[in-house]
Amino acid sequence: MNTRVHRATALSGGAHQAPDPRARHSRSTPPPSSAHRAPVPAGSPLRTLSPARREELRAACARLAALDDTEFGVRLLANTPGHDTRDQALLGEWAREAAEFGTELATDAPAGDRPAAPRTRVVETTGGTDRLLLARYRSRPVPTVELFTDTLALGEHLVDLLGWRPLYPAGSLRAAALAHERAHCLLHEDAGARRTLRDRLGHTALRIGPLRVPGHVAGAGELVAHAYAGAVCGLRRTPLLLTAALMGAVQALRED
Amino acid sequence: MGIVILLLMLAGVGLMLARVLPTAFALVLLGVAIAVAAGAPLTGENSILDTVLQEGAPALAATMLAVLIGSWLGKLMEETGIAGTLVRKIVEFGGDRPTVVALGVLTVSALVGTVTGSAPAAMMAGIIGIPAMIAVGVPKTTAAGTILMGIAAGMPFELPVWQFFSTALELPVDTVKGFMLKLFPFAAFFAVLFVLVESRRKGVEHAWSLASAAERDGGGSPRERRRARARRMGDAPWYALLAPLVPLVLALGFDVAIIPSMLAGVLWALLTTTRPGHLNKRLLRTLYGGFEIAAPPIALFVAIGVLLAAVKLPGAVEALNPLVEAVAPGNPVVFVLVFTLLVPLCLYRGPLNVYGLGAGIAGVLIAAGIYPAVAVLGLTASYNQVFGVSDPTSTQTVWAAQYSGVGPQQVMLRTLPYVWCVALGGLVVTAATQL
Numbered sequence: 172m173n174t175r176v177h178r179a180t181a182l183s184g185g186a187h188q189a190p191d192p193r194a195r196h197s198r199s200t201p202p203p204s205s206a207h208r209a210p211v212p213a214g215s216p217l218r219t220l221s222p223a224r225r226e227e228l229r230a231a232c233a234r235l236a237a238l239d240d241t242e243f244g245v246r247l248l249a250n251t252p253g254h255d256t257r258d259q260a261l262l263g264e265w266a267r268e269a270a271e272f273g274t275e276l277a278t279d280a281p282a283g284d285r286p287a288a289p290r291t292r293v294v295e296t297t298g299g300t301d302r303l304l305l306a307r308y309r310s311r312p313v314p315t316v317e318l319f320t321d322t323l324a325l326g327e328h329l330v331d332l333l334g335w336r337p338l339y340p341a342g343s344l345r346a347a348a349l350a351h352e353r354a355h356c357l358l359h360e361d362a363g364a365r366r367t368l369r370d371r372l373g374h375t376a377l378r379i380g381p382l383r384v385p386g387h388v389a390g391a392g393e394l395v396a397h398a399y400a401g402a403v404c405g406l407r408r409t410p411l412l413l414t415a416a417l418m419g420a421v422q423a424l425r426e427d
Numbered sequence: 428m429g430i431v432i433l434l435l436m437l438a439g440v441g442l443m444l445a446r447v448l449p450t451a452f453a454l455v456l457l458g459v460a461i462a463v464a465a466g467a468p469l470t471g472e473n474s475i476l477d478t479v480l481q482e483g484a485p486a487l488a489a490t491m492l493a494v495l496i497g498s499w500l501g502k503l504m505e506e507t508g509i510a511g512t513l514v515r516k517i518v519e520f521g522g523d524r525p526t527v528v529a530l531g532v533l534t535v536s537a538l539v540g541t542v543t544g545s546a547p548a549a550m551m552a553g554i555i556g557i558p559a560m561i562a563v564g565v566p567k568t569t570a571a572g573t574i575l576m577g578i579a580a581g582m583p584f585e586l587p588v589w590q591f592f593s594t595a596l597e598l599p600v601d602t603v604k605g606f607m608l609k610l611f612p613f614a615a616f617f618a619v620l621f622v623l624v625e626s627r628r629k630g631v632e633h634a635w636s637l638a639s640a641a642e643r644d645g646g647g648s649p650r651e652r653r654r655a656r657a658r659r660m661g662d663a664p665w666y667a668l669l670a671p672l673v674p675l676v677l678a679l680g681f682d683v684a685i686i687p688s689m690l691a692g693v694l695w696a697l698l699t700t701t702r703p704g705h706l707n708k709r710l711l712r713t714l715y716g717g718f719e720i721a722a723p724p725i726a727l728f729v730a731i732g733v734l735l736a737a738v739k740l741p742g743a744v745e746a747l748n749p750l751v752e753a754v755a756p757g758n759p760v761v762f763v764l765v766f767t768l769l770v771p772l773c774l775y776r777g778p779l780n781v782y783g784l785g786a787g788i789a790g791v792l793i794a795a796g797i798y799p800a801v802a803v804l805g806l807t808a809s810y811n812q813v814f815g816v817s818d819p820t821s822t823q824t825v826w827a828a829q830y831s832g833v834g835p836q837q838v839m840l841r842t843l844p845y846v847w848c849v850a851l852g853g854l855v856v857t858a859a860t861q862l
Contacts, residue, residue, distance in 0.1 A: 247639050250639060253518050304635065307632065307635070308634075310632070355633045392563075414640045415641065418637040
């Protein structure tokens with residue numbers, strides 16, 4: 172595993188030119204046609220897949236792209252322990268609400284490269300596909316965002332293979348990863364934002380007569396971060412769609 | 428002859444460390460070998476067959492039964508959603524404050540730890556607790572350590588452990604209870620300190636995981652079956668969440684004996700969560716499930732009984748007495764220093780592991796009259812706190828570490844300083860009150 176401290180920087184979009192977050196992205200933009208497919212670069216692990224397996228992967232990802240963005244939010248919540256007893260409709264409601272909150276957070280956030288935590292380092296490392304990680308944020312000893320370059324590269328190659336470039340412009344995955352971690356920082360730093368999110372989700376942990384104790388919804392913060400990243404980077408679909416497609420690609424590579 | 432017995436013990440440790448034999452088999456073999464070396468006859472009084480195997484194997488029967496009922500209650504708490512609801516409520520109340528959530532999960536783990544120990548306790552608190560902590564930003568090693576430190580904080584009140592020490596060291600339950608009440612503040616203090624210090628030291632961690640948006644398992648997978656059952660059950664009612672406290676209140680507050688106290692806990696968990704028409708079916712199903720969970724510790728207690736019977740044979744006591752007397756420190760300060768330094772010897776199934784050769788050594792210390800039984804209780808209970816959290820070969824540590832996605836050795840390194848201090852506290856109390 173190679174690790175490289177890339178730069179000490181703000182958690183901004185990096186090389187990717189971030190569009191206006193106020194231009195809200197569509198929840199279920201139809202998948203682009205095969206005309207957008209680009210050749211997968213030489214050296215990409217995706218080239219090791221057999222043509223049949225590659226077609227299988229394309230078909231599986233097309234099925235994913237046909238789903239509504241909220242479905243990915245529901246999946247994330249359902250995969251978060253503690254929601255075992257929850258109704259799917261309720262998870263859907265929470266997923267929608269959290270995504271809207273994340274998009275609004277991006278709209279309200281000051282423009283520019285202002286970092287959530289000024290001393291945040293960005294470290295590029297590898298080994299992400301083995302550990303199924305795209306990015307990671309650690310607040311100690313110094314706030315650090317780790318970007319797993321192998322996963323990011325695989326994501327870019329996958330976008331080309333699937334013809335999803337109109338949904339995820341070049342470099343947008345890296346920018347989204349940085350924006351995602353910035354959203355986590357914003358939520359950590361702003362108790363008011365956390366309170367607003369909790370109120371909007373409207374979950375009750377305890378009710379005794381008129382007394383109501385609002386409850387935390389595990390996983391909602393993650394959905395906010397994804398929606399924030401999608402909005403800041405002007406993505407036409409949720410980053411979770413590409414995350415699910417990447418998971419399929421990693422599984423296909425492991426099987427082959 | 429004493430040297431031969433010590434060499435046999437060393438060989439036994441080697442067999443366990445190298446995983447040539449499972450601990451339970453190695454201890455039985457060691458018990459028989461010690462009896463042979465001590466010159467015990469094959470049959471009759473103080474013999475290999477009649478004393479070591481026949482009387483030794485069921486010597487800890489009361490402990491085995493307590494472990495079984497503890498496992499039964501644990502299984503019931505899992506099946507009725509009591510354990511899951513406890514952790515879920517902690518997360519809902521704790522919000523996205525990682526330290527508060529971790530402290531809450533620590534408390535639930537301690538409660539669960541009073542009912543049952545080992546991997547089942549870690550699973551009950553950890554299956555939801557570990558991912559919930561990770562989801563709010565608690566680093567993985569801290570999350571695993573929180574579950575284990577919590578279980579260890581509850582261990583001084585784990586009734587099967589009282590029964591074990593009472594039977595193995597031939598002490599009244601009240602004496603065991605008295606020491607455990609003194610040990611508890613150390614275990615609780617350092618468990619809370621672990622969460623506070625490690626949360627501060629390691630901060631928060633968030634990961635963009637590829638698995639987060641993966642499709643849910645098919646309906647046939649165990650995970651999906653568990654989910655479907657949880658959805659059918661919903662949350663357990665608030666009064667059912669008191670189930671782990673029932674045995675404690677009865678045993679501590681009303682001096683009710685251990686087994687009836689635990690049975691009352693089983694009944695409470697059952698009656699507060701189950702419709703009358705389903706009582707019998709659930710009671711039987713969870714009892715049989717409890718047998719499955721309790722099988723490994725019960726096998727170990729059979730083996731420990733055999734080993735204890737062997738080291739208490741007159742020949743073994745006579746052979747070991749001068750050796751142990753020569754090395755065992757008598758001065759209270761030296762006692763604390765020496766046995767604190769020897770703490771690592773209870774890791775990796777080492778010779779001071781209470782649920783291994785350590786039980787045999789405790790038997791020797793008592794049989795040879797080196798220390799009063801209460802002092803040996805202090806020594807072994809203090810070591811038990813270390814073994815229960817940091818031993819990378821113990822099932823709860825391995826499970827909690829792997830479930831969190833880290834190595835057991837990482838958990839050992841992170842937790843050892845804290846449990847070492849707990850052991851030091853227990854040894855100081857022992858030296859101050861019993862030597």
